[in-house]
Every structure is written in C-alpha cells, then in structure tokens.
Amino acid sequence: MASRPPTPAPEAPAPRPTVLVTGFEPFGAGGDNPSALAALALNDSDIAGHRVVGAVLPTVFGASRAVLEDLVARHRPALVVCCGLAGGRAAISLERIAINVDDARIADNAGAQPVDLPVVAGAPAAYFSTLPIKAMLQSLRSAGIAAEVSQTAGTFVCNHVFYGLMHLLAQPGCRGVRGGLVHVPWLPGQGEPAMPLETTVAGLRIALACALTVRKDLRIAAGALD
Template sequence: MCPPQALVEVYIKHWNCIEVRSNEMGSEGPKGVTIHVTGFKKFQGVAENPTETMVSNLKTFVGKRGLLDGVTLGSCTVLETAGDGALPMLYKIMELGVANGNSSNGQVVWLHFGVNNGAVKFAIERQAVNEATFCCPDEFGWQPQQCPIVHEDGETSRARETSCPVEAILQFLKKKGFDATISDDAGRFVCNYVYYHSLRFAEQRGHKSLFVHVPLFSRIDEATQMQFAATLVEAIASTC
C-alpha cells in the first residue's frame, strides 16, 4: 500500500511556506558550511545499526578531533528505519536547518548515513529514485511495492541526483586511505526513500544532500568508521 498522499502534500506545502520565509530573511555576510547528519535505528536483519552509533557519537568525536575553519557540524539525528515513520523527524530537522542556515548565510549540506549489511566498503550514492519497493516491512510494518515516493514527481523511474561533487569527494577519501566507491543505486528501501525526499528538499532550498552507505562493524570496525565519518565531513566541506 502506498502512503496517504495527503500527508506528503501537507509536508510539501509546509516546506513552501518555509522557503518564502527563508528568502525574506536572507542577508549578506561571511559564508561557511553547516553539515547536518542523520543515521538510522535497527531494522529487520540488522539488530545493531552502525549508523546509529556513528551519528550518536559524531559530535563528541569531532569535538576532540576538530573541524576545518568555517565548518559547523549541525544536527546529528537518528531516524526510525521506516518510510513514512522517518518523515516527521526528517522534515522537522530540515525546517530547523533552513532557519539556522539563514542566520549563518552559508551552504547547508544534508549528510545521510545508512548501512548495507552486505557491503565491504563505503559507497557514496549519486542518486535516489522515485520508487518505494520494500523487500521487507519497515520498522512500522509498511511494505510498499512499486509506489512513487512523491506522486507529483511522476513516474517511479524519475531520479534525483546529488549536486555534491561525488568524484572529488571520493578522491579526497581515497587519499586519506579509505576504501570507497560511487554507487548509482541506493536500493528501493528506506535509505532511498529518505534520500529522495532529502534531494528534493535540498534542490528547492538551494541546499545539498548526500547519502553514504557503510558496512557493518563486523566488516569495518567502529573506530575506522568514526574516522571515516569525520573525514567525510571534511571532504564535503572542502569540495562543496
């Protein structure tokens, strides 16, 4: 079953109101980069999601390590591993990001982490597709099949691509010693669902959005993945 479109339309209309306010409030001044980060809770087959640990600990980790000048690590939020179930929190932090972005008058980037339990390396996702076809029920019991994520965007074949320079980000990470690749398929599960909404929002607001899949900690240990997350923040700040 596809989600009630009225619910999605309410969020979209609310975004449009936020956009009008943001255009009215803009001002000139020094520009920086604010990066907001999300991860996911557990889901079927993954009892301990590494992205929940990474995102929960990222502020403390970069606080000890430090960030490049002009870079701000904004919100770090763990979402429900559910399609519609993740949207209320996702939209809430994005609305806050609009308001905070106006005050700093800089670039805003939405960085999303998800786990691929079959992966052995990090994958930078170039795009998301307007299709929800869940291989299993999400954590709220929803299992759509061939549903458009946003009906007004048209067919399920519609794709949205990140405006982040994925090739430059990849080279930055490789120079730091991380085994990473670029992917053109974020799947059709919750990761793709959230990424599609984020890309759509980012395009409308002049922000940027990027999704990265990580392996389980049993494949790449927690310490290395924390280093990767912090380095990825630097890569985004340096290239975006």
C-alpha cells in the same frame, strides 16, 4: 559631572553553521545500526568550521522523511548527509542517484511494505546527489579507507529518505543546501565484509570535510559495468 554613557554589551558570537548527519535505527534482526552509531559519534563535533548535528531517523517509510524535514527546518544546515547501512558492501558507498520508488522486499519497523509506489507523487523520476562524490572518493582512498561510488541506493527506506531529501533541497526555501546519502558496511560481528566503527566515523569525518570545502567535483572514473 556628566555621567558616562553605558558601555555597550558585547555582541554575542554568531552561531556556527551546521551540518546535519543522520543515521537509522536498527531494523530487522541486525542489532546495532552503524549508521546511527556513527552519526551520534559525530554529534556536536566541529568539521571545517561547522557544528555537526547528529540524529537518528526511524526505519519507517513516511515517518523517516517527516523527521528529516523537521531537522532541516530546525537546524537550517549548510550540508545534509544521510547515512544508512548496506550489509554486504565492503566500503563506504557514496550514492550517486535517488529514484522515486518505494519497493520494499521486507517490512519496515512499522510493518509497512510498499510495492511500486512513488516516494513523492508527481515528482521527478530521480535526483542526483549534490555532494562532490568523486572528490570525497579520492579523499577517502587517499586516507586508506575503502570507498566507492554506488549507482544504486536500493528501494528501501534509505532510498526513500535520499529521494525525499533531494526533493526537499530542490525547493526554493532550501536552495544552496547540498546533500546526499552515504551507505556504510556492517560492524565486525554482524556479517562479512565489515568495517570497524572508528574507521566508519573517521571516513565520514573526511567525507564531510571534503564536501564542505570542495565546490566543484572532480572528473575521475568511478562507474560500474553492471
């Protein structure tokens, strides 16, 4: 009797595409950093068919970019959203532009305090976010979550990472990957105005779903007078 051919092994399911969401470790005397707590809360969740990789970056010039670049190389995400804390803001802030300057009013967690130095020497003066920030704004407000488009990400480590991310994504090996920076408010008890962590996490989930499903941004007013 002829032997039967072996049954082929079932093909392994294709890995889900990933979304990288980062926050920052605490800095100064602020206690918990809500950006890190939110990123970790979203870790390994599913949004629009993508697995979220949540990670925490050091609040340190240079080292933060190195960790981010390693995460991008390791996970090859379709989308990268870096989150940071902007104490004193009342809404989730969708940052429009990253500028090529480090100008630290306070020292980072390693004691460095660069003044008027480029993030990347010889690189462009600025990069725009490639996230659909106006559509994200509308989605957040429609869900009753306070949101705004911000015209400045500051000149501390948040902007440093934002600029470094956009410079990385502009390179040939990352073409097609979109990214940007989102600032979140203080937690209740850290200062006013504040936003509960569950609201911040829900808002980021909505923003990420929008960014993954909207390819062409809306054209609605969200500018500033000053």
